[in-house]
Amino acid sequence: MPKDSGIGASSKRREDVRFLTGAGNYTDDINIRGQAYVYFLRSDIAHGKINKIDTSDAEAMPGVVRIFTGKDFEGVGGLPCGWQVTDRHGQPMQEPPHPVLAQGKVRHVGDPIAAVVADSAAQARDAAEAIVVDIEELPAVIDMKSALKDGAPKVHDDLTSNLCYDWGFVEDNREAVDKAIKDAAHVTTLELKNNRLVANPMEPRVAVGDFERGTGNSTLYTTSQNPHVIRLLMGAFVLGIPEHKLRVVAPDVGGGFGTKIFHYAEEAFCTFAAKAINRPVKWTASRSEAFISDAHGRDHVTKIELALDKDNNFTAIRTETYANMGAYLSTFAPSVPTWLHGTLMAGNYKTPLIYVNVKAVFTNTVPVDAYRGAGRPEATYQLERVIDMAARELGVDPIALRRQNFITEFPYATPVAVEYDTGDYHATMDKLEQIADIAGFAARRKASEAKGRLRGLGINCYIEACGIAPSNLVGQLGARAGLYESATVRVNATGGLVVMTGSHSHGQGHETAFPQVIAEMIGIDESMVEIVHGDTANTPMGMGTYGSRSIAVGGSAMVRATEKIINKCKKIAAHLMEASEADIELKNGAFSVAGTDKSVAWGDVCLAAYVPHNYPLEDIEPGLEETAFYDPANFTYPSGAYACEVEVDPDTGRVTIERMMAADDFGNLINPMIVSGQVHGGLAQGIGQALLENCVYDENGQLLSASYMDYAMPRAGDVPSFEIDHSACTPCTHNPLGVKGCGEAGAIGSPPAVVNAVIDALNSGGKKVAHIDMPMSPARVWAAMQG
Amino acid sequence: MTKISMKVNGKEVSGEVEGRTLLVSFLRDTLGMTGTHVGCDTSQCGACVVHVDGAAVKSCTMLAMEAEGAEVATIEGQANADGTLSVVQQAFQDHHGLQCGFCTPGMVMSATALLKDNPKPSEAEIRHYLEGNICRCTGYHNIVKAILAASGQLEGAIAAE
Numbered sequence: 001m002p003k004d005s006g007i008g009a010s011s012k013r014r015e016d017v018r019f020l021t022g023a024g025n026y027t028d029d030i031n032i033r034g035q036a037y038v039y040f041l042r043s044d045i046a047h048g049k050i051n052k053i054d055t056s057d058a059e060a061m062p063g064v065v066r067i068f069t070g071k072d073f074e075g076v077g078g079l080p081c082g083w084q085v086t087d088r089h090g091q092p093m094q095e096p097p098h099p100v101l102a103q104g105k106v107r108h109v110g111d112p113i114a115a116v117v118a119d120s121a122a123q124a125r126d127a128a129e130a131i132v133v134d135i136e137e138l139p140a141v142i143d144m145k146s147a148l149k150d151g152a153p154k155v156h157d158d159l160t161s162n163l164c165y166d167w168g169f170v171e172d173n174r175e176a177v178d179k180a181i182k183d184a185a186h187v188t189t190l191e192l193k194n195n196r197l198v199a200n201p202m203e204p205r206v207a208v209g210d211f212e213r214g215t216g217n218s219t220l221y222t223t224s225q226n227p228h229v230i231r232l233l234m235g236a237f238v239l240g241i242p243e244h245k246l247r248v249v250a251p252d253v254g255g256g257f258g259t260k261i262f263h264y265a266e267e268a269f270c271t272f273a274a275k276a277i278n279r280p281v282k283w284t285a286s287r288s289e290a291f292i293s294d295a296h297g298r299d300h301v302t303k304i305e306l307a308l309d310k311d312n313n314f315t316a317i318r319t320e321t322y323a324n325m326g327a328y329l330s331t332f333a334p335s336v337p338t339w340l341h342g343t344l345m346a347g348n349y350k351t352p353l354i355y356v357n358v359k360a361v362f363t364n365t366v367p368v369d370a371y372r373g374a375g376r377p378e379a380t381y382q383l384e385r386v387i388d389m390a391a392r393e394l395g396v397d398p399i400a401l402r403r404q405n406f407i408t409e410f411p412y413a414t415p416v417a418v419e420y421d422t423g424d425y426h427a428t429m430d431k432l433e434q435i436a437d438i439a440g441f442a443a444r445r446k447a448s449e450a451k452g453r454l455r456g457l458g459i460n461c462y463i464e465a466c467g468i469a470p471s472n473l474v475g476q477l478g479a480r481a482g483l484y485e486s487a488t489v490r491v492n493a494t495g496g497l498v499v500m501t502g503s504h505s506h507g508q509g510h511e512t513a514f515p516q517v518i519a520e521m522i523g524i525d526e527s528m529v530e531i532v533h534g535d536t537a538n539t540p541m542g543m544g545t546y547g548s549r550s551i552a553v554g555g556s557a558m559v560r561a562t563e564k565i566i567n568k569c570k571k572i573a574a575h576l577m578e579a580s581e582a583d584i585e586l587k588n589g590a591f592s593v594a595g596t597d598k599s600v601a602w603g604d605v606c607l608a609a610y611v612p613h614n615y616p617l618e619d620i621e622p623g624l625e626e627t628a629f630y631d632p633a634n635f636t637y638p639s640g641a642y643a644c645e646v647e648v649d650p651d652t653g654r655v656t657i658e659r660m661m662a663a664d665d666f667g668n669l670i671n672p673m674i675v676s677g678q679v680h681g682g683l684a685q686g687i688g689q690a691l692l693e694n695c696v697y698d699e700n701g702q703l704l705s706a707s708y709m710d711y712a713m714p715r716a717g718d719v720p721s722f723e724i725d726h727s728a729c730t731p732c733t734h735n736p737l738g739v740k741g742c743g744e745a746g747a748i749g750s751p752p753a754v755v756n757a758v759i760d761a762l763n764s765g766g767k768k769v770a771h772i773d774m775p776m777s778p779a780r781v782w783a784a785m786q787g
Numbered sequence: 788m789t790k791i792s793m794k795v796n797g798k799e800v801s802g803e804v805e806g807r808t809l810l811v812s813f814l815r816d817t818l819g820m821t822g823t824h825v826g827c828d829t830s831q832c833g834a835c836v837v838h839v840d841g842a843a844v845k846s847c848t849m850l851a852m853e854a855e856g857a858e859v860a861t862i863e864g865q866a867n868a869d870g871t872l873s874v875v876q877q878a879f880q881d882h883h884g885l886q887c888g889f890c891t892p893g894m895v896m897s898a899t900a901l902l903k904d905n906p907k908p909s910e911a912e913i914r915h916y917l918e919g920n921i922c923r924c925t926g927y928h929n930i931v932k933a934i935l936a937a938s939g940q941l942e943g944a945i946a947a948e
Contacts, residue, residue, distance in 0.1 A: 016880040019888025020872060022822015022862035029821035122807070202826045202923050203887040204832060236946060254824075255923050256887025278853030285828035507924050677883045677929060684926030708831035708921070716917035717926040721910070746926075 002672075006520035007737075009268040010673035013512040015505075025205035027223050028284050035208070035280035036065050038270065039124035041114040041131055042292065043106035046140035046364040046701020047153065050104060050133065051597050053114055058130040063123030065278055067131070068115040068269070070103035076272065079263055079328070082229075083335040084478040085360070088168035093360070096156040097165075098328040100238065100272070106135065106363050107155055107327035110292025111705055115269055117281055140364040140701040144301060144322040149362050155327055155362040159242045164325050164334065164360035169342040177355035180316035184307035188390035193773045194378045196324065196695035197688075198711060199371045201506075203254020204285040207295065209270030217245050220271045224250040225260045225504050226544020229481065231536050233263040233331070239272055243536075246271075250534040253506035257685070258370040259294045259545045260506065262331035266293070291415035291706040296695055297371020299324035300337060304382045306390055314351040319382065321358045326367035333369040334360060339477050340375030340468070340547075346414035347383045348425045348461045348639060349405040355414045364701045371547065372685055372747040376464050384460035384752035389770060392763070396564060398756070399438075399459055400741060403429060410730075418465065420637045423665060425461060427728040429575050430763045431663035432459070432641035435723050444645070444658075445764065453647040455658070456761025462749040463639045466548035466741030483632035485549070486540035487558040489565050490516070491624035493610035495603035499561075500532045502542010503554030508743065509674045510550060514558060517737065518671055523589040524602060540627055548741030551635050551641045551670060552732065559736045560628035568620060569605045575616040576608060606694035636732045636740040642665035644753035648761045653782025655691055655758055662724040662749060667732045667740035675742045679724050682746015688714035689747075690754035694775045712775070791855045795820070796864025804851045804890035810844075811835045813851035814861060822862040822892050826921070833920030836893035836900075837861045843900035845919070862892035865899065875899045875937045884933035894920050898934045907938050 003009040018024050079098040086092055102113050110607040111743055114131055118124035141147035141155060147162040181216055203271040208221040218241055224230050227248040232250075235241040253260060266283050273281045283507060285293065300321050307316040323337035342356040373380075391398035407423040413419045441457050448455035468474060469481040486502040497518060503510060515529035532538055542554070566586055573591035574581040583594045592599040608615055612622040660683050669675050692712035696704040706712040731738030751774060758776050762769040762785060769784045792801040795818065802817040804892065814820045814837070823846060826834035835846045838860040865873045875898050875939070885891040894917070901908060901916045909914065913934050922930060935941045 009883075012880055013883065014886060017872070019885055019891050020862075020876040021866055022820070022877055022892055024822075024888050026821075026824070026889065028825075029815075122805070137942070200923055202887065202921065203824070203830060204826065252888065254826075255887040257923070287829065287832070509886070673883050677886060677925060680926035680928040681886065681924045682926070684928075685923070707829045708827050709829050713831075713921050713923070714926075715921060716914040716931065719927055721931065722926065722928050 005444065005526055006516055007670055008673065009516060010514055011512055011526060011671055013509050015511045026203055026252045026254055027208065027221050030208055030221050030251065032208065032210055032280040035282050036117045036119060036277065037121040037124050038115050038117045038273065038281050038283045039121065039128045040112040040266065041116065041128040043102065043109055043111040043113055045106065045135060045137050046109050047138045048106050048135040049138060050102060050106065050113065050135055052134040054132040055114065058116060058127040061127035061130055063119035063525060064127045065117045065119065068101060068273060069113070070099055070101040073100045076100060076240045079265060079268070080233055081329040081334065082233070082331045082480045084480065085165050085167060085334040087165040087169055093165035093334055094159045095329060096159055096611065098218050099508055100268050102503045108366050109701055110366055111327065112265055115168040117277060127641050132711065139381040142363055142365060142697050142699060142701050144324055144361040144363060147363050148359065155364055162362040164362055167338050167358045169338070169356045170417060173353055175243065177316050177318050177353045178184045180305060180353050180436060181305055181318055184315055185310040186308045186394060188386055188393055189303065190304045190382070190389055190771060191303045192382060192384045192385060192771060194298045194300040194302065194381055195689060195693070195774045196368070197297045197371055197693050198695055199257040199259035199294060199297055199693060200713060201257055201260065202256030204258065204287055204290045205266065206263065206284045206399040207267045207270040208282045209274035210280045210282060211275040211278065217247065218271050218275060219247045219249065220267055221249045221251065222267050223253050223260055225253065225506055225546055227504065227534055227536050228502060228541050229544055230263050230267060234268050238268045247537045250504055256506045257372045258297065258374055258546060260326050262295050262369055288707055291711065292366055292703055294327065295330040295367050295369035297368065298378060299368050300378045302382050304386045306386045309391060312394060312396060312404060314349055316353040317345060317351050319345065319356050323358055323360045324365065324368050325360050325362055326365045327362065328367050329369035330369035331365060335479070336370050336375045341379050343416050343418045344376050344379035344463060344465060345383065345416050347380065348407060348463050352415060356416070365697055372682065373549070373744040376744065377748045377751065378464045380748050382450065385755060385771070388460070388756045388759070393700045399429065400618055402461055410608065418635065421614065421634060421733045422730040423637060423639045424730050425639060425730060428639060428663040428665050429641040431725050431728045432643055432661060434662060435661045435725055438644040450648050454650055454765045456646050456648065456757040456759065456760040456764060457754030458644045458753045458760055459641070460752040460756055461639065461641050462744055463637055464634040465637060466635050467552035467632050468547050468549070469553065469635065471631050481543065483543055484629050485557045486554040486627065487561045488540050488625065488627040489558065489561040491565060491606050493607050495528065495606045497529045498532055499529060499558055500539040501554050501558060502539055502544065504533050504545040506545070508545065508550060509671065513551065513671045513674055514555065517555060518562050521559070522602060523587055548743040551737065551739045552628060552735055552741045553632055555739060556632065556735045557628045557630035559643055560630055561626045564628065565624055565628035568624065569615065572573065572605050572608050573600050573618055576605070576614065581612050618678055633734045636667065637733070638664060638666050638740040638742065638745055640745060640749055642749040642753040644757040646754065646757040646761055648758060648781060650765060650785060653778035653785065655776055655781060657687055657720050657754065660687065660720055660722050660750065662722065662744055662746065663728060664726045664742070665730055666726055666742045667729055668738040669726065670739065675726060678742045679746040680722050682744060683712050683722050685747045685752045686720050686750025687719050687754055689778060690751045690774050692718065692775050789852060791852055793854050793857050793859055795933055797859060799834045806852065809847055810849040810851045810854050811846035812884040814846060818863055820863055824889055824892055828888065831921065832890070833897060834890050834921065835892040836896040838896060838900060843897055862895060865895060875902065878933040878937035882936055883926065883928050884930045890922045891918060894922065898937065901934070902938055907940055910935065944947045
């Protein structure tokens with residue numbers, strides 16, 4: 001029987017009621033008396049030298065309070081990068097400055113040139129049109145390989161070239177990998193693009209800055225996945241505001257998918273300007289503005305070679321990737337193609353030798369950073385595509401080839417520096433084969449062919465790494481931040497609990513799932529636990545939510561804090577019952593003395609802590625509030641097997657997803673309903689990447705796909721109902737809940753399944769089509785069929 | 788500025804607007820009813836769907852002045868008089884049809900309009916009807932399921948989880 005509460009129950013989400021009744025509190029819903037509005041005048045060219053900005057006409061427009069340009073920020077720091085990558089030769093990456101407002105040059109369409117603050121948003125926008133900007137247009141570099149040619153225009157004049165870094169991993173493996181590939185019985189080579197995407201959370205970014213003259217305190221309300229990180233980066237590196245004078249609030253946030261991790265110029269601007277004009281300042285992005293100012297995702301160009309011996313065992317993998325950084329380094333951009341990508345190149349397979357080379361390149365495009373999966377989808381896509389291609393070249397079954405090479409013994413140390421703690425890749429593949437009814441595929445293909453359609457089946461596996469840690473390791477790898485998480489558990493005198501977590505929920509349902517854990521630990525009703533998150537003023541310093549880390553890292557911190565609470569309660573209970581602390585047991589919300597019928601209720605112990613009349617004051621303090629900071633020993637490694645069935649219309653090249661299937665191992669589950677929802681969303685984003693979504697720049701650096709008219713978001717009719725399973729579970733061995741994380745898996749595992757299925761369909765029609773780049777639009781598929 | 792009046796969720800309201808003020812801005816900024824959301828600027832995403840005289844309308848595509856004298860229904864008015872959730876709202880909670888909640892007001896308003904016109908839509912009809920509502924979180928799976936449930940035809944409609 002499924003549980004109806006606690007760990008493993010599909011508790012309905014309590015946050016839903018406010019979202020379903022229009023009572024959410026998103027950042028754009030926050031209005032402060034007297035607030036002014038800012039409109040950013042953004043560059044409409046990709047690369048140019050600013051000769052002059054004339055704001056005189058605009059300043060005379062109705063409602064204008066003040067106009068800011070780069071000059072106003074000369075004494076202010078630039079936006080910092082949070083990760084320093086060291087290149088193959090031991091040198092640090094090239095790290096250019098990133099001003100809040102453009103200084104001297106504009107480097108991508110959307111780069112902010114001036115900021116107009118006015119009494120209303122419409123007045124600010126009207127006045128911005130009256131600013132005269134004299135820009136000398138310079139040649140732009142858009143294509144990465146062209147950007148690295150000698151004599152290419154430089155995005156940053158002060159750098160030696162457009163190369164951010166040339167990274168090799170593991171550099172010591174390089175010669176052995178070269179030799180293994182030379183000696184291999186078979187080598188499959190694939191060149192592919194991982195298409196540039198825009199994360200597109202449905203809530204555009206918003207920032208409201210406020211300055212309190214009486215105290216000198218600043219507050220920023222912002223659409224962030226990690227308010228403490230923003231407070232640290234903006235306070236310490238940009239504006240020079242000490243953290244105790246700065247509060248950052250991320251209230252209800254309408255989706256993130258990575259793009260709301262980063263510290264953005266608009267946040268620093270609103271905080272700075274609120275103090276400068278002594279009025280609250282609000283900025284609300286339009287969707288068009290989001291396309292040219294939110295960090296983009298993916299955009300890798302890769303060549304991968306897979307070497308196999310005569311028995312089809314994988315012997316080596318060699319990759320060369322060009323990774324687009326855009327015009328500036330966004331907060332965590334350098335880590336994505338390196339430590340979040342190279343370390344995953346072993347996938348689910350025991351390939352003994354791996355070498356990954358990544359060249360990160362500056363171009364005159366919007367900065368690129370983490371998007372759902374961040375590096376791991378790029379690794380999975382190339383690996384699972386090249387394996388599929390190898391199976392086709394060798395004429396072997398793609399599932400059998402994978403199974404033959406699966407890692408089966410754990411812990412397993414990969415040749416790319418990580419150690420998988422648990423997993424059972426055969427078990428998830430077994431589950432997938434059941435769901436997918438592979439035996440029935442031939443009949444389904446026949447039925448499709450009878451309608452004049454080609455049908456294909458694509459299979460792949462994935463491995464993911466969540467809860468990136470421990471801090472001392474990531475510090476060695478270049479992270480300029482810790483990657484622990486925090487929780488404070490406050491028990492009230494009448495027994496209710498408030499948990500203040502450093503994790504942040506922007507759709508993941510923490511307000512429901514986190515109380516399930518605590519309720520189970522204590523044996524009380526979930527409704528007695530309230531979650532507080534998203535406000536630096538009332539949560540301990542925490543790193544926020546991304547990389548599927550909330551339950552594995554934030555949940556573990558919460559468990560540790562709750563354990564401290566329970567231990568203290570046992571001392572109090574022992575005193576109240578005149579028993580030995582060692583004999584106290586907690587069960588179903590009551591403390592009892594083992595082997596007796598003596599018992600004291602949870603609420604009575606809590607009350608005693610705050611009304612300590614009969615209390616061991618000589619041994620313990622009154623009160624019940626504990627904090628824990630949890631720094632994991634290792635990543636967690638969710639894994640799974642995915643399948644997709646498509647139909648292709650040979651006359652138009654249109655692909656329809658007939659079935660999308662996923663068997664995941666997420667370790668233990670807290671709320672299976674929420675876990676399923678996370679997988680569904682990831683699958684749709686992966687299908688979007690595979691078939692629909694694409695960021696297209698022309699050769700001058702104009703973003704052609706900068707609205708929902710041009711950027712094809714997946715809609716309800718583009719995806720099927722999904723068939724998923726997460727019962728083949730191997731609990732994580734190194735965190736207290738045995739959880740692994742589930743937020744990104746769907747987006748990591750699904751793109752190769754879709755592409756493998758389309759290639760299978762086309763080849764079934766007699767065409768020899770080796771590869772089609774994503775998105776597999778009807779035009780691309782049709783063109784491939786004509787070849 | 789022009790004074791306009793209309794009924795929103797059964798209550799008479801009025802306010803001063805510019806000619807260019809959109810209905811969604813009137814609701815959010817003038818009336819302070821922030822349940823209706825703005826997710827794009829090209830009338831694609833559907834986060835702003837409300838009902839005007841009974842028809843589902845993207846309130847970002849309609850000028851506030853065009854709604855003079857109209858009966859407007861928004862997400863804030865969907866719950867039952869006793870405060871319990873409407874059938875559609877309850878189905879969205881029961882079937883996890885929302886995650887971040889930002890597209891949700893528009894989804895609920897669209898779904899409610901669909902079921903008024905077509906009380907027993909098929910899965911394909913639901914997916915087609917929702918083409919003007921974008922959700923980035925749910926992959927639509929549980930939204931479709933919630934609407935099937937709200938129309939009393941969930942059993943057997945979707946093969947598996």
